[in-house]
């Protein structure tokens with residue numbers, strides 16, 4: 001996703017190659033290209049205008065720190081503004097009401113409403129330990145009701161069956177009553193979608209909204225529709241008190257326009273993103289991670305932020321060197337990576353920090369967030385010598401470490417091979433992708 005935009009933006013950085021500092025004229029040129037990139041990505045024009053203006057304001061007169069090139073400085077600014085245009089802070093799902101909390105799902109047919117209802121149920125059950133009831137008010141399409149029933153079965157959420165002849169309002173209120181009596185925490189109400197916005201559809205969903213008083217009314221919209229998606233979202237948000245947006249099919253969206261425009265045009269935050277067809281393919285939306293992903297150079301961004309924070313050339317150089325060399329990387333560093341991962345909010349966040357290709361590789365390694373603590377425990381059970389020289393860890397040491405950390409020898413083996421893989425990845429980074437990328441932004 002966002003492939004084109006990522007490519008175009010890194011091209012812009014290259015145009016600043018050789019420039020000693022950010023000036024009005026080189027900024028102008030770079031911004032022209034950023035604007036083109038955004039237009040190509042199908043970002044809504046009002047959003048582009050604000051974005052460019054903000055970047056310009058911040059870039060002109062921006063002190064380029066010694067440790068950064070103008071290209072890097074501009075990426076830093078673009079990154080910050082990408083975050084801002086997508087809403088800044090992550091918008092939480094609000095469930096702070098006396099249960100059951102109602103979540104009303106709205107959107108056009110085919111947007112991914114029913115699928116997202118199922119995914120959201122799974123997420124709420126697994127991540128928030130909620131008892132969820134799924135109900136469909138789409139009386140016009142029996143297939144949609146069956147689809148939701150199937151999703152309920154797959155996720156283990158309870159499904160509220162519909163009696164033939166019941167109208168949406170009646171279904172909604174009986175389901176809510178049922179949920180109250182059976183102590184559900186959350187009721188997700190899927191509604192009928194049409195192919196386009198029409199009066200009857202709006203009336204029906206407005207009535208449901210007034211009756212059920214949902215704590216969240218989420219508009220589900222297909223990212224691949226680009227600006228059309230954003231316009232539909234706007235029409236809905238004018239008619240209904242939306243609390244947020246679920247942006248689906250981001251996995252298929254090579255342009256990224258909707259992600260960048262929805263918040264600006266509707267004023268409503270994106271709360272979740274659909275990133276795969278499967279039930280686990282729904283993620284809370286983090287503007288900062290998305291911005292990093294768009295720029296496709298997460299580690300460089302980390303470096304820039306670090307340099308901005310410390311404003312210290314030496315510190316930036318040290319970081320750069322450490323990342324580039326991968327030399328002397330031992331289990332202490334490996335443990336530190338895991339500790340950092342925990343601080344940064346787990347594996348997901350960590351993956352976002354890696355450049356695109358590497359993040360794919362790491363995903364393929366299939367590292368489970370829940371093993372972070374165990375991993376740390378295993379490394380803690382080692383002696384300092386073992387941590388700096390992992391090759392001395394042979395069978396008897398493995399047994400001792402396993403006993404000490406309360407895991408099996410296989411797990412110790414797994415950790416050691418994971419460490420080896422990471423070390424290899426660092427070497428790869430050193431040889432190819434990473435240094436190339438550094439050159440690209442250094443100019």
Ligand code: GDP
Nearest residue numbers: 109110111112113114115248249274275276277
């Ligand atoms: P509804 O009419 O709004 O209820 O739409 P559906 O939930 O039936 O989804 C329409 C199609 O989009 C289905 O084939 C879904 O599998 C697919 N879909 C929904 N969300 C995503 C997503 O995030 N990624 C991908 N790749 N496909 C999705």
